[in-house]
Amino acid sequence: MSNESVLLVYPPSQWGYIDRFCQPLGALTLGSILKEAGIKVNVIDLSGEGWSPQQLFNHMNEENYTHVGATILTPFRDIGYGILKAAKKINPNVVTLAGGPHVSFFKEKVLTEYPELDVAVSGEADLDIVDIIQNPTKKFYDLGCVEDIDSLPIPDRSHVRQIEYNELAGIYMDDSASMKWIRGCPWRKCRFCSRNELTLKHRRRSPEKIIEEIAIIQHELKYKNILVVDDSLALNTKFAKTILKLKIKEGLDIPFWALARVDQIDEEAFQLMKRANCSGLQVGIESVVPRVIDLYKKAPGDPKEWLPKVDRALELADKYDIIMIGSFIVGGPTETAKEIQTTIDYLRTSKVDIVQPFAFQYVIGSEFWHEAIDSGQLKPDDIYAYNDKKYGTSPYTAKEIFDKVLEAEDLVNSPVLNPGRYVRLVKKFIKQKKWRVIWKNILQLPKIIQGLLLEHPYDIVIEDELND
Structure with missing residues (x-):
């Protein structure tokens, strides 16, 4: 088991709003990959959980994660980046990561807009996520797509089975x-x-x-x-x-x-x-x-x-x-x-x-x-x-x-x-x-x-x- 402890967060459209339409399959697949690599990982779907900002803050404070990543959706980008800012407030040494459609469109520009962000990932990170966590070589990764999606593990739904x-x-x-x-x-x-x-x-x-x-x-x-x-x-x-x-x-x-x-x-x-x-x-x-x-x-x-x-x-x-x-x-x-x-x-x-x-x-x-x-x-x-x-x-x-x-x-x-x-x-x-x-x-x-x-x-x- 490695020393890293990773939190992947899927933000809500607004705090406290519950949306139980779809599981965050991208984050859950990354969770499976990190788990197979021996990295401790947790995935939280804030849309499904309906947590308040204070609940998430308390959770991050208790768990002391080494890495916190968030999916950034353009309409709700401020919520996503706010989560990363809160993670830095709890632990200035935490490594913050962002991916998702907003990063894929704006590329490395997001690094200048949000100083709390350490690593930005454009594209599909499935094949690179372990190296990004354990051996990061740059602040911006412009990745392509996974050609053989059969090679990927199924999403680890244990993180959201309670929802x-x-x-x-x-x-x-x-x-x-x-x-x-x-x-x-x-x-x-x-x-x-x-x-x-x-x-x-x-x-x-x-x-x-x-x-x-x-x-x-x-x-x-x-x-x-x-x-x-x-x-x-x-x-x-x-x-x-x-x-x-x-x-x-x-x-x-x-x-x-x-x-x-x-x-x-x-x-x-x-x-x-x-x-x-x-x-x-x-x-x-x-x-x-x-x-x-x-x-x-x-x-x-x-x-x-x-x-x-x-x-x-x-x-x-x-x-x-x-x-x-x-x-x-x-x-x-x-x-x-x-x-x-x-x-x-x-x-x-x-x-x-x-x-x-x-x-x-x-x-x-x-x-x-x-x-x-x-x-x-x-x-x-x-x-x-x-x-x-x-x-x-x-x-x-x-x-x-x-x-x-x-x-x-x-x-x-x-x-x-x-x-x-x-x-x-x-x-x-x-x-x-x-x-x-x-x-x-x-x-x-x-x-x-x-x-x-x-x-x-x-x-x-x-x-x-x-x-x-």
């Missing part, structure tokens, strides 16, 4: 282990997404390794559900279908959810998902207007084919009792109120079971963000800026756009304003025989109803444009 990850778009999923079948988005062309610039190339794990991990999750760790959190998983591929067939063959009946592309699912995939005990999918619909889909570069081919593909996927999901969560964007560049209304009207009457509307943001590293910077509409320090007419990028204010998001969420998801959607959702849970999940979701209804703003109008419109 029940169970929430997805307002739905209770049951006690879930997060998984990745791939690394890197296979599409990487959506103009609103930063993965075009920050995500390394697309790589796949072998189906056999994935099945091995599923067996451990079900039989050894005793989780009740799996959430596959890959970027844009294509379920109509031989790769995905092989995994589903092996899961069925091996009798691994643990339920699972997945994040997938809505335009790359065929009927055979739905048949296999049903047999493999898939509960539901989260898919990015974004819009049903061809001009907007073309603007976003959301899909290959003719943008007029997007809506028929969405319709087909929703019909098949309904046929095979797979729950569908659809996300969409409100207020994109040049998107009109009529185009927003078209998407809202579609979602209100479609077979999407739950919708997730998001206000458009100029996300750092995205093509839209770079264009806005180059044109002078945004400043370089406008990172994660909501679209707003003050930037000259929209005729609407960010508040107007955000109000539309809230209205859309209420109108489509409300069990009061849209009861048929909840009836269909419950029917799917019943057909899946998810009795515990049904009961847990029923218990959520009073909370959902209490939060509804029933005075919202039924039409998501901006009056000035319609009057024109």
